[in-house]
Amino acid sequence: MRYRALLAFLAAIVAGLMVVSLLVGPAGVGPVAGIAALVDGKGALGLVMREIRLPRALLGAMVGGALGVSGAAMQGFLRNPLAEPGLIGISSSSALGAVIALQSGFAAVSVLALPGAALAGAVVAVALILMLAGPRGPSLTLILAGVAIxxxxxxxxxxxxxxxxxxxxxxxxxxxxxxxxxDRSMQHVAMAAPFMAVGALLLAPLGRGLDALTLGEDAAEAMGVRLTRLRLMLVLGTAALVGSAVAVAGAIGFVGLVVPHILRPFVGARPSRLLAASALGGAAMLLSADIAVRIIAPERDLKLGVLTAIIGAPFFLHLIWRTRGQIA
Amino acid sequence: MTLLSLRNITVLRGRRVVVDDISVDVEPHEFVGLIGPNGAGKTTLMRAALGLLPYRGQTTLARMPPVARARACAWLPQAREVAWAITVADLVALGRTPWDGHDPGGAVPRALARMGLEGMALRSATALSGGEQARALIARALAQDTPLLLADEPIAGLDPAAQIRTMQIFADLAHEGRAVIASIHDLGLAARHCTRLLILSEGRLVADGPPDQVLDAALLDRVFGLRARIGRDKDGILFQALGVTR
Structure with a gap:
């Protein structure tokens, strides 16, 4: 029951932050007028709300959720609180795809050229990982392959x-x-949404297997968990989520690492419960960071990834400081 | 009804034969002690029986689909791994994984009670002492509520009372009509509590039978390099190792 309450609490925070995100921006809009314009979509204000603010708020929740849930899944699978979704090389490969698109001028072809190239980079990385680490094999091979990629x-x-x-x-x-x-549009939302949906569907059923993995791979396998299938679903799901997140938002660090870490004590450290909680927590964290960059320096275009790292890293240090006795 | 049937199980590690052509049947009511020196192939034999590593030969367990096997046999690995600070109650409840977490028969509270863990059910499993953690992990295997339990050195690192209590619990499980196969280094406890001993040496099964028929001076010398006094009292065999022969 406490778990349901936690999820409801986090969902309420996310909903609240979505509303705040819709109401923050250079075009000063009152809450009532803003929501009214969003609903009827008429005039310049309607355009601002529907074409600029709405995609930004949606992407904030989607990208944050994607990073949070894949971080939780990755930590659960590797049984390591320092694992993060970028560990298997997906983020850096999709960043490389985007960089090549920017450098070659391909990014100027269409709005979706850059995210498309980033997704292609993620696909190449997944293919390489599955080739290197095989469908079977220990999780250490997966980490090493990811580090190499x-x-x-x-x-x-x-x-x-x-x-x-x-x-x-x-x-x-x-x-x-x-x-x-x-400057993201509804096209970005439409592009990322199917990949994120597939990724979420792949990760959602892994909870029970991740719980069993708490006792090690041998015990989990003997309790009926199909490790090969679990690993394949984890790699594909994480790749779809992280690849599409990087494609539409660039490289945003620390969300996938810190959010599961913060929420773990509130779900009794159970990896299955951490999945949904981290999805909501990640969405809340990214939405607040995205609101903060607009409030702190409205005219300087402070980058989101910079802020998450600047806040995330010291916060992480604080957590390590507080829990250093328990980790031992 | 035979709970486990192994036929000509052979396991190779590289070119080395780790388990050499072992055939065994285990029936209900048996508490089988798997004994042998370090490196004799005890762990490998049990993991091969479960199909957790590549093997040659036939095993009834490894042939089953994963979930059916997990409902037929619980496995307690030697490595005591608890990755996250979950509560003891949650840890023991992981034993219900093959049943999608359902526990209509109350196997989890029964396992907690059997291992004397009721008082620490809400404590974090990573904050327990080594022996308490070992008991919690045994309770997890009991909560799986299977006809057969395979346990790899389940009593290593427990205090003497907990060792004897655990052996008695395994003997009780056998008495109830289940079967337990446990690798054990303490020959005294094995001789006193097991109904049957399998003696492994260099991958081969060198003796198989009730403890009083299997343990004799020649075998102890040949397999373990031990000299021992073997006696009896009303509750069973008394075994005391006296020295090494090599």
Whole structure:
């Protein structure tokens, strides 16, 4: 019952933050007028609400939820509180896809060219991981393959920046990589939504298996958990969620790492319960960060990924400080 | 009804034969002690029986689909792994995983009571002492409520009273009509509580039978390099190792 209450509480926070996110922006809009314009969609205000603010709020919730739930799933699977969704190389590979699109000018072809290239990068990374780590094999191979792929994608990204003849492209790439939700459209929402839905459907049934994995792979397998299938669903689900999140928002760190960590004590440390809670918690964290960047420096375009890292890292240090006795 | 039937089980690790052509049947009411020196192949034999590693030969358990097997046999690995700070009650309830978490017969509270864990049901499993954690993990396997239990060194690291209590619980399970196969290093406890001993040496099954027929001076010398005094009292065998022979 306490778990239901927690989920309801988090859902209420997310809903509240969505409303706040809709009402914050350079065009000063009162709450009542804003919501009215969103509902009827008429005039300039209706356009602002429906085409600028709504996609931004939706993407904030979607991207945050995607990062939160994949972080929780990854930590549960690897039985390690330091695991994060970027660990298996998906984020850096989709970033590389986006960087190549920006550098080659392909990104200018259409609004969806850049996220499309980022998704292609994620797909390549998944194919590589499944080839390297195989459908079977220990989780250590998965981590090592992910680290290798991250390093490879990172080095290619550096190479593109290194050899770029165009300083504007370099600036654009660097800013994109900092992560942001500004100037996104409903097209971005429509592009990310199916991938995120598939990813969520792949991760949702893993709860019981992740719980059983608390006792180790041998015990879990002997309790009827099909580890090979679980791992395949985890890799594909995380890739769909993280790949599409990076595609529409750039690289946003720390959400997938910190959110499951914060919520773990509130769900009795059960990996199954952490999935839904972290999805809501991630959405809440990203929405608040995205509201904060607009309030703190409305005219400077403070990047979302920068803020999550600046707040996330010290917060994480604080958590480590507080729990260092228990981790031992 | 035979609960486990192994036919010509052979396990290779690289080119080395770790388990060599072992055939065994286990029936209800049996508490089987799997004994042998380190590296004799005890763990490997049990994991092969469950199909957790590649093997040659036939095992009735590994042939079953995963969930059916998990309802037929519980496995208690030697490594005592508890990754997250879940409560003891939640940990024991993981034993109901093969039944999608349902526990109509109250197997979880029964297992908690049997292992003397009622008082610590709400404590965090990672904050327990090593011995308490071992008891919680045994309770998890009991909560799986299977006709057969395979346990790898279940009493290692328990205090003497907890060791004897655990052996008695396993003997009770056998008495109820289930069967338990446990690898055990303490020959004294094995001889006193098990109904049958399987003696492994270098991957081969070298003896199989009731403790008083199996344990003799020649075998102890050959397999374990031990000299021992073996006696009897009204409750069973008294075994005391006296020294090494090599």
């Amino acid at each position: 991250s390093a490879l994608a990172g080095s290619f990204t550096s190479l593109v920046l290194n050899l770029s003849p165009n300083p504007f492209a370099v600036t654009e790439i660097v800013f994109w990589m900092l992560g942001s939700l500004s």
